Amino acid sequence: MxxxxxxxxxxxxxxxxxxxxxxxxxxxxxxxxxxxxxxxxxxxxxxxxxxxxxxxxxxxxxxxxAATMMLIEEGPLGLDAPVARWLPELAAPMVVRTPSSPVDDVVPADRPVTVADLLTFRAGYGFPADFSLPAVAPLFSELKQGPPHPGQVAAPDEWTAILARIPLLHQPGEAWLYHTCSDILGVLVARASGQxxxxxxxxxxxxxxxxxxxxxxxxxxxxxxxxxxxxxxxxxxxxxxxxxxxxxxxxxxxxxxxxxxxxxxxxxxxxxxxxxxxxxxxxxxxxxxxxxxxxxxxxxxxxxxxxxxxxxxxxxxxxxxxxxxxxxxxxxxxxxxxxxxxxxxxxxxxxxxxxxxxxxxxxxxxxxxxxxxxxxxxxxxxxxxx
Structure with missing residues (x-):
């Protein structure tokens, strides 16, 4: 045009x-x-x-x-620090054996999820190209991810507890997955800042x-x-x-x-x-x-x-x-x-x-x-x- x-x-x-x-x-x-x-x-x-x-x-x-980077500069957060320090619910994440595996076919994560993993959307949480994968369904049904509907989402502590029950789709650092990491960062900023x-x-x-x-x-x-x-x-x-x-x-x-x-x-x-x-x-x-x-x-x-x-x-x-x-x-x-x-x-x-x-x-x-x-x-x- x-x-x-x-x-x-x-x-x-x-x-x-x-x-x-x-x-x-x-x-x-x-x-x-x-x-x-x-x-x-x-x-x-x-x-x-x-x-x-x-x-x-x-x-x-x-x-x-940007809010996350402010706390990294000030010290409460560290770019390479495991998020479990502030989000203990995510201290022992499980990962589906393959992206197409059922949600109960899981293995332990190879390493902890870090703040950098969340910032780069490579923590293992989020949406892939194939929305039909079994481990994607709980993001919609339980976490209420998708188009924003603020009146339907649980409070941060409850939301994070729900997240902890959902397996990662990929090992930390392995793949880029859309959206969910930003919502996790919002909870992380709140806990790290005490606000x-x-x-x-x-x-x-x-x-x-x-x-x-x-x-x-x-x-x-x-x-x-x-x-x-x-x-x-x-x-x-x-x-x-x-x-x-x-x-x-x-x-x-x-x-x-x-x-x-x-x-x-x-x-x-x-x-x-x-x-x-x-x-x-x-x-x-x-x-x-x-x-x-x-x-x-x-x-x-x-x-x-x-x-x-x-x-x-x-x-x-x-x-x-x-x-x-x-x-x-x-x-x-x-x-x-x-x-x-x-x-x-x-x-x-x-x-x-x-x-x-x-x-x-x-x-x-x-x-x-x-x-x-x-x-x-x-x-x-x-x-x-x-």
Whole structure:
């Protein structure tokens, strides 16, 4: 899609009925282009605005990784330390004999799960390309993994006890598996800091960066800014409502999900991206050391692990909490680009080589791991914008 400006690009996707609305931002330094188009919901209740609130889903993951790195810098956590020190429930994990084995055909883990295993998604917990494997089913049925439903997930201690009864799909360090490690990191940060995860993020991450609208729930007085969330209708029909402003994000959840629980705005996500581009610095202080940001934004996977994770990563690598482009394959695919996408229809990346932050927030759930056309069009526009 060839367009002259961001607004035209987003309006085209709203006009074809695929999106009720969207907010996009492309920034290079102080040069910021932002456009808000469409409506907060399919009824046209109110126009979309720059400060509209969205469920950002897995864009939460880089935030969780940054919080973990803060505690590694400060000492409570160690990158190579076994997590059992803070999560004793995971002190003796069992692993299914083969990925296709029944959940009761298990062997002991070869070694302890470490903090680094969780950050790189190689702890043995999470989703593979084949969702039909027996050991994957408990992630959905017992842990309530999958599309975010904060009202359905158990509190952290209970959740971790449930996790301990589910075998690993692979030995620690062996394979990249999606999602679950970020939720475990949220519990780990809470226990290592002695502070509930949501409070830690609010005090230590959001307040310093000025992310005043980012949280795990939306208070009543701000719900007029909160978008409704939709999924694709049957046979390409009208979008179906998944969650309304007074739905599952209307009260603080029992389990603040480090994998996908946050609500935010385009400017708040931009603030987090600026911090990463500045190697941990922000106006008035420093959230992370430069070396910590470089660890977050560097690919840690082997070639085989990247290949096995193609369903999710499309050949990309994985840093801490986000993907890392390792080849220049598409117009928007630049080696070193770091970030991730959210299943509720969101995406956020930083491109250190060009000093760029890109943020796209929509209300339409993804139908699978493959990014939708609006994201690809947005990335291409951002990469070619002058």
């Amino acid at each position: 060839s367009v002259s400006d961001l607004r035209s690009l987003l309006e085209a996707h709203v006009a074809d009925g695929s999106l009720p609305g969207a907010v996009g931002l492309v920034a290079r330094g102080e040069d910021v282009e932002c456009a808000a188009v469409g409506s907060l919901d399919t009824s046209g209740t109110a126009p979309m605005a720059r400060d509209s609130l969205f469920r950002i889903a897995s864009i939460t993951k880089p935030v969780t990784a 509930p995860f949501d409070e830690f993020l609010a005090e230590r991450v959001f307040a310093p960066l000025g992310m005043r609208d980012t949280a795990f729930a939306v208070p009543r007085e701000q719900r007029h800014r909160f978008t409704s969330s939709y999924r694709a209708g049957p046979d390409g029909g009208a979008p179906e409502l998944v969650d309304a402003p007074d739905g599952q994000w209307s009260s603080p959840p029992a389990f603040p999900s480090g994998g996908g629980g946050l609500v935010s705005t385009v400017d708040d996500v931009h603030a987090f991206g600026r911090m990463l581009l500045a190697e941990g610095a922000y106006e008035g202080g420093r959230l992370l050391r430069p070396e910590s940001v470089r660890q977050m934004t560097t690919d840690h996977l082997t070639a085989r692990q990247r290949e096995e994770a193609t369903l999710f990563l499309e050949g990309q690598g994985w840093g801490f909490g986000g993907s890392v482009d390792v080849t220049h394959r598409d117009p928007w695919n630049v080696p070193g680009r770091y970030g991730w996408i959210g299943g509720t229809g969101t995406a956020a990346h930083v491109v250190p080589a060009t000093g760029t932050v890109t943020v796209l927030l929509t209300q339409r759930e993804l139908t699978g791991p493959t990014p939708p056309q609006v994201m690809r069009d947005f990335w291409t526009y951002a990469a070619t914008r002058r």
